[in-house]
Amino acid sequence: MDRREFVEGCALGAGSLAATLAGHAWAADARPRAYDRVLLVDELGKPLKATSLRVQTNYVFHYPFEATPVFLLDLGKPAVATPLVTREKQPYQWPGGVGPGRSLVAFSAICAHKLVYPTKDLSFISFRKGAAVNPQTPSKGSDLIHCCADHSQYDPARGARVLGGPAEQPLCAVLLEHDPKTDQLTATATLGGELFDDFFKKYEMKLSLEVGPNARQAVARQSTVRELDRFCRNPVRC
Ligand code: FES
Numbered sequence: 640m641d642r643r644e645f646v647e648g649c650a651l652g653a654g655s656l657a658a659t660l661a662g663h664a665w666a667a668d669a670r671p672r673a674y675d676r677v678l679l680v681d682e683l684g685k686p687l688k689a690t691s692l693r694v695q696t697n698y699v700f701h702y703p704f705e706a707t708p709v710f711l712l713d714l715g716k717p718a719v720a721t722p723l724v725t726r727e728k729q730p731y732q733w734p735g736g737v738g739p740g741r742s743l744v745a746f747s748a749i750c751a752h753k754l755v756y757p758t759k760d761l762s763f764i765s766f767r768k769g770a771a772v773n774p775q776t777p778s779k780g781s782d783l784i785h786c787c788a789d790h791s792q793y794d795p796a797r798g799a800r801v802l803g804g805p806a807e808q809p810l811c812a813v814l815l816e817h818d819p820k821t822d823q824l825t826a827t828a829t830l831g832g833e834l835f836d837d838f839f840k841k842y843e844m845k846l847s848l849e850v851g852p853n854a855r856q857a858v859a860r861q862s863t864v865r866e867l868d869r870f871c872r873n874p875v876r877c
Pocket of ligand 1: 750751752753754755786787788789790791804805806
Protein backbone atom coordinates (compact mmCIF):
# COMPACT_ATOMS: atom_id res chain seq x y z
CA MET A 640 0.00 0.00 0.00
CA ASP A 641 2.84 2.34 -0.98
CA ARG A 642 4.34 4.10 2.02
CA ARG A 643 1.15 5.14 3.56
CA GLU A 644 -0.29 3.83 6.74
CA PHE A 645 -4.01 3.55 7.16
CA VAL A 646 -5.02 4.59 10.60
CA GLU A 647 -8.45 3.77 11.89
CA GLY A 648 -10.22 6.37 13.96
CA CYS A 649 -10.15 4.13 16.99
CA ALA A 650 -6.39 3.75 16.85
CA LEU A 651 -5.37 7.34 16.49
CA GLY A 652 -3.18 7.36 19.56
CA ALA A 653 -0.11 5.93 17.87
CA GLY A 654 3.06 7.64 16.78
CA SER A 655 3.32 10.97 15.10
CA LEU A 656 -0.31 11.02 14.14
CA ALA A 657 -1.23 11.41 17.78
CA ALA A 658 0.61 14.71 17.84
CA THR A 659 -1.04 15.71 14.60
CA LEU A 660 -4.47 15.09 15.93
CA ALA A 661 -3.94 16.59 19.36
CA GLY A 662 -6.65 19.07 20.11
CA HIS A 663 -9.10 17.72 17.56
CA ALA A 664 -12.25 15.89 18.56
CA TRP A 665 -12.53 13.22 15.90
CA ALA A 666 -15.72 11.47 15.02
CA ALA A 667 -15.57 7.72 15.54
CA ASP A 668 -15.67 7.14 11.82
CA ALA A 669 -12.86 9.55 10.88
CA ARG A 670 -10.07 7.83 9.01
CA PRO A 671 -7.08 10.08 8.47
CA ARG A 672 -4.33 8.46 6.43
CA ALA A 673 -0.94 9.30 7.82
CA TYR A 674 1.97 9.91 5.47
CA ASP A 675 5.44 11.23 6.22
CA ARG A 676 5.49 14.41 8.25
CA VAL A 677 6.59 17.07 5.79
CA LEU A 678 7.73 20.57 6.75
CA LEU A 679 6.50 23.33 4.45
CA VAL A 680 9.34 25.51 3.21
CA ASP A 681 9.61 28.63 1.08
CA GLU A 682 11.30 28.86 -2.30
CA LEU A 683 14.67 29.38 -0.60
CA GLY A 684 14.27 26.17 1.34
CA LYS A 685 13.69 27.92 4.65
CA PRO A 686 10.82 26.90 6.93
CA LEU A 687 7.74 28.75 5.81
CA LYS A 688 6.25 31.07 8.41
CA ALA A 689 2.48 30.89 8.45
CA THR A 690 2.25 34.60 9.08
CA SER A 691 4.13 35.25 5.83
CA LEU A 692 1.24 33.87 3.79
CA ARG A 693 -0.90 36.46 2.06
CA VAL A 694 -4.56 36.16 2.96
CA GLN A 695 -6.91 34.69 0.32
CA THR A 696 -4.03 33.88 -2.00
CA ASN A 697 -3.48 30.59 -3.81
CA TYR A 698 -0.37 28.70 -2.71
CA VAL A 699 0.63 25.27 -3.98
CA PHE A 700 2.83 22.54 -2.55
CA HIS A 701 3.05 18.82 -3.24
CA TYR A 702 1.93 16.13 -0.81
CA PRO A 703 1.78 13.24 -0.13
CA PHE A 704 3.43 12.36 -3.46
CA GLU A 705 5.88 14.32 -5.60
CA ALA A 706 3.23 14.77 -8.33
CA THR A 707 0.12 15.46 -6.25
CA PRO A 708 -0.53 19.20 -5.81
CA VAL A 709 -2.18 20.74 -2.76
CA PHE A 710 -3.70 24.18 -2.24
CA LEU A 711 -2.58 26.02 0.89
CA LEU A 712 -4.79 28.94 1.88
CA ASP A 713 -5.03 31.49 4.64
CA LEU A 714 -8.73 32.21 4.40
CA GLY A 715 -8.53 35.25 6.65
CA LYS A 716 -11.42 33.88 8.72
CA PRO A 717 -11.91 30.85 10.95
CA ALA A 718 -12.65 27.58 9.20
CA VAL A 719 -14.75 25.47 11.55
CA ALA A 720 -15.01 21.71 11.90
CA THR A 721 -17.45 20.26 9.40
CA PRO A 722 -19.08 16.83 9.00
CA LEU A 723 -18.61 15.56 5.45
CA VAL A 724 -19.10 12.40 3.42
CA THR A 725 -17.11 10.80 0.59
CA ARG A 726 -18.49 9.57 -2.72
CA GLU A 727 -18.51 6.09 -1.19
CA LYS A 728 -20.76 7.41 1.61
CA GLN A 729 -18.04 7.27 4.24
CA PRO A 730 -18.62 10.02 6.81
CA TYR A 731 -15.75 11.96 8.30
CA GLN A 732 -15.22 15.03 10.39
CA TRP A 733 -12.97 17.67 8.89
CA PRO A 734 -11.27 19.34 11.88
CA GLY A 735 -11.22 22.92 10.60
CA GLY A 736 -8.38 25.34 10.07
CA VAL A 737 -5.16 25.61 12.07
CA GLY A 738 -3.10 28.55 13.25
CA PRO A 739 -3.97 31.37 15.62
CA GLY A 740 -7.05 32.35 13.64
CA ARG A 741 -7.91 28.77 12.58
CA SER A 742 -7.76 30.16 9.07
CA LEU A 743 -5.04 27.97 7.53
CA VAL A 744 -6.32 25.10 5.42
CA ALA A 745 -4.98 22.70 2.80
CA PHE A 746 -6.76 20.57 0.22
CA SER A 747 -5.70 18.36 -2.63
CA ALA A 748 -5.79 20.46 -5.81
CA ILE A 749 -6.99 17.47 -7.83
CA CYS A 750 -10.62 18.16 -8.77
CA ALA A 751 -12.94 15.48 -7.41
CA HIS A 752 -14.86 15.39 -10.69
CA LYS A 753 -12.45 14.48 -13.50
CA LEU A 754 -9.14 15.02 -11.73
CA VAL A 755 -8.15 18.32 -13.33
CA TYR A 756 -5.11 19.68 -11.49
CA PRO A 757 -2.68 22.61 -11.68
CA THR A 758 0.48 22.06 -13.69
CA LYS A 759 3.38 24.41 -14.41
CA ASP A 760 1.76 25.25 -17.75
CA LEU A 761 -1.94 25.49 -16.96
CA SER A 762 -4.41 25.50 -14.11
CA PHE A 763 -8.19 25.31 -14.41
CA ILE A 764 -8.73 25.05 -10.67
CA SER A 765 -8.02 27.65 -7.99
CA PHE A 766 -9.36 29.62 -5.06
CA ARG A 767 -11.41 32.69 -6.03
CA LYS A 768 -11.78 35.62 -3.70
CA GLY A 769 -15.24 37.20 -3.51
CA ALA A 770 -18.67 36.22 -4.72
CA ALA A 771 -18.87 32.93 -6.61
CA VAL A 772 -19.72 33.04 -10.28
CA ASN A 773 -20.90 29.82 -11.87
CA PRO A 774 -22.44 29.87 -15.34
CA GLN A 775 -24.08 26.50 -14.75
CA THR A 776 -25.58 26.80 -11.29
CA PRO A 777 -26.73 29.71 -9.14
CA SER A 778 -23.97 31.07 -6.95
CA LYS A 779 -24.15 29.76 -3.42
CA GLY A 780 -21.32 31.45 -1.64
CA SER A 781 -18.10 33.37 -1.81
CA ASP A 782 -14.39 32.70 -1.48
CA LEU A 783 -14.61 29.26 -3.11
CA ILE A 784 -12.30 26.90 -4.94
CA HIS A 785 -13.60 26.78 -8.51
CA CYS A 786 -12.74 24.29 -11.27
CA CYS A 787 -13.28 25.83 -14.69
CA ALA A 788 -13.37 22.46 -16.46
CA ASP A 789 -17.01 21.75 -15.54
CA HIS A 790 -17.58 24.37 -12.83
CA SER A 791 -17.42 22.37 -9.66
CA GLN A 792 -17.20 24.64 -6.63
CA TYR A 793 -15.82 23.78 -3.21
CA ASP A 794 -16.03 25.71 0.06
CA PRO A 795 -12.56 25.75 1.69
CA ALA A 796 -13.98 27.15 4.93
CA ARG A 797 -16.10 24.02 5.31
CA GLY A 798 -13.70 21.24 4.46
CA ALA A 799 -13.98 21.86 0.68
CA ARG A 800 -17.53 20.51 0.59
CA VAL A 801 -19.17 20.70 -2.84
CA LEU A 802 -21.36 23.77 -3.36
CA GLY A 803 -22.01 23.41 -7.08
CA GLY A 804 -21.17 21.47 -10.21
CA PRO A 805 -20.74 17.77 -10.92
CA ALA A 806 -18.14 16.80 -8.27
CA GLU A 807 -19.46 14.00 -6.06
CA GLN A 808 -17.33 14.57 -3.00
CA PRO A 809 -15.25 17.25 -1.26
CA LEU A 810 -11.64 17.80 -2.20
CA CYS A 811 -9.46 15.49 -0.13
CA ALA A 812 -8.17 17.44 2.88
CA VAL A 813 -4.51 17.60 3.84
CA LEU A 814 -4.08 17.86 7.60
CA LEU A 815 -1.70 20.52 8.84
CA GLU A 816 0.01 21.06 12.15
CA HIS A 817 0.91 24.62 13.14
CA ASP A 818 3.66 25.17 15.70
CA PRO A 819 2.76 28.34 17.61
CA LYS A 820 6.35 28.74 18.83
CA THR A 821 8.01 28.67 15.42
CA ASP A 822 5.00 29.57 13.25
CA GLN A 823 5.96 26.64 11.02
CA LEU A 824 3.56 24.34 9.21
CA THR A 825 3.84 20.58 8.80
CA ALA A 826 1.66 18.37 6.59
CA THR A 827 0.92 15.09 8.30
CA ALA A 828 -1.96 13.18 6.74
CA THR A 829 -4.92 13.25 4.39
CA LEU A 830 -8.57 13.01 5.28
CA GLY A 831 -11.54 12.30 3.02
CA GLY A 832 -11.89 10.78 -0.41
CA GLU A 833 -8.44 10.24 -1.87
CA LEU A 834 -8.24 9.99 -5.65
CA PHE A 835 -4.53 9.39 -5.98
CA ASP A 836 -4.82 5.92 -7.51
CA ASP A 837 -7.20 7.22 -10.19
CA PHE A 838 -4.97 10.25 -10.70
CA PHE A 839 -1.82 8.22 -11.30
CA LYS A 840 -3.69 5.83 -13.57
CA LYS A 841 -5.23 8.60 -15.66
CA TYR A 842 -2.09 10.72 -16.02
CA GLU A 843 0.66 8.11 -15.92
CA MET A 844 2.35 9.21 -19.16
CA LYS A 845 1.76 12.92 -18.60
CA LEU A 846 3.17 12.80 -15.07
CA SER A 847 6.23 10.90 -16.19
CA LEU A 848 6.97 13.77 -18.58
CA GLU A 849 6.08 16.54 -16.12
CA VAL A 850 7.65 15.15 -12.98
CA GLY A 851 9.83 12.27 -14.12
CA PRO A 852 10.29 8.81 -12.61
CA ASN A 853 9.63 10.05 -9.06
CA ALA A 854 6.05 11.15 -9.71
CA ARG A 855 4.65 8.54 -7.34
CA GLN A 856 7.39 8.82 -4.79
CA ALA A 857 6.21 10.00 -1.38
CA VAL A 858 7.37 13.49 -0.46
CA ALA A 859 10.01 13.24 2.24
CA ARG A 860 11.03 15.75 4.88
CA GLN A 861 9.98 19.01 3.21
CA SER A 862 7.83 20.46 0.43
CA THR A 863 8.20 23.83 -1.26
CA VAL A 864 5.29 26.26 -1.14
CA ARG A 865 4.82 28.62 -4.10
CA GLU A 866 2.15 31.09 -5.06
CA LEU A 867 0.03 29.56 -7.81
CA ASP A 868 0.87 32.51 -10.06
CA ARG A 869 4.57 31.64 -9.69
CA PHE A 870 4.07 27.90 -9.95
CA CYS A 871 1.83 28.02 -13.05
CA ARG A 872 2.34 30.04 -16.24
CA ASN A 873 -1.37 30.16 -17.17
CA PRO A 874 -3.78 30.11 -14.25
CA VAL A 875 -7.15 30.18 -16.01
CA ARG A 876 -9.90 32.40 -14.59
CA CYS A 877 -13.39 31.53 -15.75
S1 FES B 1 -12.77 18.30 -13.66
FE1 FES B 1 -13.26 19.86 -12.26
S2 FES B 1 -15.37 20.19 -12.58
FE2 FES B 1 -14.90 18.60 -13.99
